Amino acid sequence: MNQTAPRSLWATRLGFILAAAGSAVGLGNIWKFPYVVGENGGGAFVLVYLACILLVGLPIMMAEFMIGRHTRRDAVGAFVHLQGKRSPWVAAGWVSVTAAFLILSYYSVVAGWTLDYVFRALRGSFSGLPAETIEGMFDGLIADGPRQILWHLVFIGLCLGIVIGGVQKGIERWSKILMPVLLALLALLFMNGMLSPGAWEGITFMFRPDFDKLTAGSVLEAMGHAFFTLSLGMAAMITYGSYLNRNEDLLGSSVRIVGLDVLIAIMAGLAIFPIVFSVGMEPGAGPGLIFKTIPVVFSRIPGGFVLAIVFFLLLAFAALTSAISLLEAQVAYLIDERGWGRKRATAFLAGLAFVVGLPTALSYNSLAEWHLIGERTFFDSADLLASNYLLPISGLLVSIYVGWFWSGTEEKEELVAGGSGWVYPLWHFAIRFIAPMAIAMVLFFKMRETGLFAWIGSLF
Numbered sequence: 001m002n003q004t005a006p007r008s009l010w011a012t013r014l015g016f017i018l019a020a021a022g023s024a025v026g027l028g029n030i031w032k033f034p035y036v037v038g039e040n041g042g043g044a045f046v047l048v049y050l051a052c053i054l055l056v057g058l059p060i061m062m063a064e065f066m067i068g069r070h071t072r073r074d075a076v077g078a079f080v081h082l083q084g085k086r087s088p089w090v091a092a093g094w095v096s097v098t099a100a101f102l103i104l105s106y107y108s109v110v111a112g113w114t115l116d117y118v119f120r121a122l123r124g125s126f127s128g129l130p131a132e133t134i135e136g137m138f139d140g141l142i143a144d145g146p147r148q149i150l151w152h153l154v155f156i157g158l159c160l161g162i163v164i165g166g167v168q169k170g171i172e173r174w175s176k177i178l179m180p181v182l183l184a185l186l187a188l189l190f191m192n193g194m195l196s197p198g199a200w201e202g203i204t205f206m207f208r209p210d211f212d213k214l215t216a217g218s219v220l221e222a223m224g225h226a227f228f229t230l231s232l233g234m235a236a237m238i239t240y241g242s243y244l245n246r247n248e249d250l251l252g253s254s255v256r257i258v259g260l261d262v263l264i265a266i267m268a269g270l271a272i273f274p275i276v277f278s279v280g281m282e283p284g285a286g287p288g289l290i291f292k293t294i295p296v297v298f299s300r301i302p303g304g305f306v307l308a309i310v311f312f313l314l315l316a317f318a319a320l321t322s323a324i325s326l327l328e329a330q331v332a333y334l335i336d337e338r339g340w341g342r343k344r345a346t347a348f349l350a351g352l353a354f355v356v357g358l359p360t361a362l363s364y365n366s367l368a369e370w371h372l373i374g375e376r377t378f379f380d381s382a383d384l385l386a387s388n389y390l391l392p393i394s395g396l397l398v399s400i401y402v403g404w405f406w407s408g409t410e411e412k413e414e415l416v417a418g419g420s421g422w423v424y425p426l427w428h429f430a431i432r433f434i435a436p437m438a439i440a441m442v443l444f445f446k447m448r449e450t451g452l453f454a455w456i457g458s459l460f
Contacts, residue, residue, distance in 0.1 A: 007072050009243050015172035018179040018252055020240050022321025023231040025182070027110065030315055032288050034269025035204060036225060040218040043209035046266075048219055052226035053258055056438045059430040060232050060395055061254045063402040064095055066414040068241025074332035075235035078242070082199065082406070089405070092397035096235035097333055101349070101391035102373035103234060104326040105357040106382045108159070110362075111153030111319035115292065116141055118316055121308040126299040134299060138291040148361035153298060158320060162349040163327045164343055165245050171324055172354040178317050185314040186264060188349065189271035192307060197447070198277030205277070206269045224442045229261060231322065233394035235329035242332070248417035251427075275301060290315070326354070373449065388450055392443040403432030 010016040037045050076093035082088045089306060120126065120327065125136055141147060162174045193199060231237060244250075272294065276282075279300050300303035313420040327349060334345035359367055363379035372381035402411065412424050 006414040007242065009173055009245055010408075011168045011405060012172075013248065013253065015168075015176055016240065016244060016248070017256050017260075019171055019175040019325070020041045020231075020237065020253075022175050022182075023236045023240065024180050024229060024257060024261040025264050025318050025320075026229075026231075026322035027107075027114075027290075027315060027319055028229055029265040030268045030318060031272070033225065033229065033265035034272060034409040035289065036221055037207075038205045038273070039213070039268060041210045041212075041214035042205070043207040044211050044214045044286075045222060046207065048214065049226055050262070052223045052438070053230075053262065055430055056223060057226040057232065058253055058254055058258055059260065059435050060227070060399055061073050061230055061237055062250050062338060062415075063398055063429060064232065064237035065224030065241035065244065065250050065254065066411060067398070067402070068238040069244045069246070069250075070410060070414055072179070074242065074336045075234075075329060076333050077336045078238055079401075080337075082132065089397070089401055092394060092401060093235070093238075095390055096233055096238070096394040097102040099386050100236065100326045101353065101356075102331075102382055102390070103354045103387045104159075104323060106360040106379055106386075107319070107323055108155045108353060109148060109152045109322060109360040109379070110318065111155045113141060113253055114149060114312055114315040114319055115151045115154060116147065117291065117312040118309065120295075121298075121305070121312050124305055126295045126308055127305060131296045131299075136268045137290040137295070139289075141204075142305050142364040144197060145362045149358065150364050152357055152361050154359075155319070155323070156289055156354045156460070157312050157395030158349050159323050159327050159439060160346055162324050163331055163350075164346040166342060169327060171199040174324070175321065178321050182314060182317040182321070183264075185188045185310050185317070186267050186271065189307065189314065190267045190309055192303075193274035196274045196301075197427075198274040198279075198306075198359045201277040202270060204268075210383065220442055221273045222444050222445070223438050224392075227395055227439065227442070228391060229265065230258065231325060233391035233398070234326060235333075235394075236325040237365075239329045239332045240325065246417055249420055250415060251418070251420035273395050275307075296340040334441075388446045389443070392439050392446065396439045399431055399435040399439060403428070403436065439442045 034431070037049075060107040063250045067082070068075075071081040073081050074093075076090060079087065079090045079093045108123075119135065125137070135331065140330065162170050162310070164170060168361050175177070193202060196202075227233070258298045270291070275297050276289075276293060279297055281297060295308065298311070301307070327346070330349045331342065334340040335342060338345075341350075359378040363370075363377040367378060370378060372378050373384060376384060411428070412421060414420050415424050415427070
């Protein structure tokens, strides 16, 4: 559908950068990045990760911004505008929007866990209890379907309340509030970590180069994380790019967004691991670290009551800034291509994401025996499909299209408009050769690692 109304644009460069950085900063920055750094060679892994950010993540982010700004459309409409409705390249847009919807449906449930723990921290639930009792709180939460559904509803409601306000009055306004508060909370935790007895041990865990641990798998992990942590392949950056002014410096803005994302991930590690080591505990991975180990740590250290509140508020804010970009990417499709009003589109998609997320909330209780892909629960299957397959496929299609099939003149004009035309040869080489090869390798090994080839074979 052709647009008849002027498109909303970001009011300020700062608003755009904070919104896009908020999209990139999520729960993975708080726990996954620090852990994979420590497990894959510390400083050696960080160097590889930064190289992957520069050679893969940054070029694709710029490409998605270019597509969005050039077409002034959502992710699906952008490829329709560039190639026509019947072009197979429109699939790139559909894959990314589908990924955004699927991720939002289960991400909201996980984000609901953080809201539950904010509530527990405010009540002082971690104080004066043995470690076994505190660790058991998380097991009790995921076994309680109705409680998860309630927090899932609350979180979806928060996303709806922000996105329904539009680009400037909703997303941009709240990004200018949420991101500075998130950074302030993280800075507080970071300073506490650096002043704790385990500061040096935490720094060593993250940054001491151990090239013996740096394997081919570590390099693939770095490439995969560099791609996924920047919210690439999920329609968000194309959509946010469509609200950009024509004279915005795409290179400069992308570098700032990437820099904020990396900075927050590193600060999170230096906030978490020192306090974990200071009480003689070993860091764990994923939810086990965040919802089991960390609450026990807070119950043992001075000021733990306040720090627990700050930490789980930080998690909740990080989840919210990411989730609103996922919802906006879908809302933009209904507005641009179907002619829906913003209120109707936002309410419909938020409600649908809530319904589709219900099996995730029940994956470890009522539907624990219900397996979708292989022996995986609905939650694990949805995460596998979206994170391991849809996102890299979308990113691969975008990099191939932009690198090989989009007009070089139009690409260069998008960079020249912001004063970064000089970077075009370097960017074009990276998006044409390095990015697609790197993503293809990650996708292949993810398919092999997750057993997709074996599962497909079993169907025949």
